[in-house]
Amino acid sequence: MNAHASLLPKLIAVAIIACVPLSGESFYIEIVGKVLVMAIFAMSLDLLVGFTGLVSFGHAAYFGIAAYAVALLSPQYDAASLWVVLPAAVALSALAAFVIGLFVLRTKGIYFIMVTLAFAQMAYFIFHDTPLGGGSDGMYLNNKPSAAIFGWEPFELTNEVHLFYFILAMMVLVYLFLARLLQSPFGRVLVGIKSNEHRMQSLGYFTFRYKLGAFTLAGALGGLAGFLYAVLFGFVTPELLSWHESGNVLLMVILGGMGNLAGAVAGAFAFEAMREIFADITKYWQLLMGSVIVAVVLFLPGGLAGVPGRIKRALQGGRPNE
């Protein structure tokens, strides 16, 4: 990995994103903020799908649990402290992922895909059918958490520009954290598990623990994304945990090319941009979106991330890989 060579484009991308609030348009600030939240979500899933080889089809559960946690933990007429609800929401998602991971990591392949889905569905129905979180109507987060520390407030989440930069900072931090983690011995073991779990076991690694660690961490980071989503929109519904959301985030990861953190971010941008653009041109955006997805799979194996390589090969006159 030539991490340093590709540093400049990433810095430029972050700098461009950081300029969005200068437009002063609430619409753009909110929508780019949402994309950044989804980028965190996609990176957290990429840790499982792209690096550890665990295709989770229920990742929206951890997103939704943290989102509900903010809404449920915040007092009705007062703002909760950011420094309490943020760790609490993330910890709840991590705990849920840990417990679910103990069960689902016993299965492999297609079964793993389906069992993660089943657990996510359970979480979905708990919020959908019980009065805990307002049932199918969801609930409002009336007051965004306050960042005050002993009366001093470094920034205000009620201010859309402050909130935008808070989300951007979180996304950069998650990126740096995961990039560093993947270089660490722990991350190396995860990548080893993806390419050959049996070999890792015969090398003496207790792979279950590593997979559980990755699953819990991915749940926690997915929870961070869910927390930010709830704060950004001030509203949570059971649909945040639905399998459509799990499918969407999986799409972002695949579109960006799995096992590539910057790709996951790009995938989130591509997905949301497609959705916005298609929704703008026509109310039949799903038809266009679906057709693009089908075409990508049929004609572009390897996702959008494979496109530069294909162009390069085509220019060199070689045949593109099957």
Added chain:
Amino acid sequence: MDFASFLIQTLNSLQYGLLLFLVASGLTLVFGIMGIINLAHGSFYMVGAYLAFVLSSATGSLVMAIVLGIPLALVFGAILEWALFSHLYKRDHLEQVLLTYGLILIFEQLRSLLVGDDVHGVAIPAFLDASIQLTEVMSYPVYRLAISAVCVALAVALYYVIQRTRLGMMIRAGNDDRSMVESLGINIDMIYRVVFALGVALAALAGMLAAPISSVFPNMGSQVLIISFVIVVIGGIGSVWGALVAALIVGFADTFGKVLIPELSGIVVYVVMAVVLLWRPEGILKKG
């Protein structure tokens, strides 16, 4: 719970489970034989239900709608297999998930374009529109019994085709080892097309049969899809008989869950699935 309501719920469980079996049997065959995860399988159920609505409004009879609808579904399935799914066999599961997810979006949007987003009712055929009196206040609709009967007949026919005919032999062989079947000179691509079309038709038929009971509404496919996946996984991927057992388990768990613990009814089925998979991580009957 007194005996009459217990009987009613048992019959409902059977009917629901058997109907789910129609959807899940096609899904598990496509899964087991072709190794394809087909998220769009629920859409075939939806297509069936809408076919029932459109054709029965046009012809005035559900029976006519089913007679016309099944060949349409078979052709539809064969064309889909030829145009799209045949390109997916050697692909990664993730790409299959991706493509079939795209198909769901396309089918739902086309449905919205062609028929609209309203909920529609479909009339029960007149000769089945009756109820059997169980007690003074409770009765059971004949139509639901008819659904169960049709499903049982189809399950028996499926058993006969798979276990007793030459086609079934080739299907079972394809389930075990594709390249061996090919080297014996059997046209495996044709077998795949037949199985896929059959799966589409079974799911569509389930949708047609269910249309008068559940009515016809947007996103009805995704509900059935998820529950069918649960059945396929509980039963063991590729096992038609596992799917039958699992479908009945799910039918009973869901129906009695709704009666006994209404608040948590949504999660009962998934709890059952988790328990079964902890007990047998590869399903009740792995392949059969």
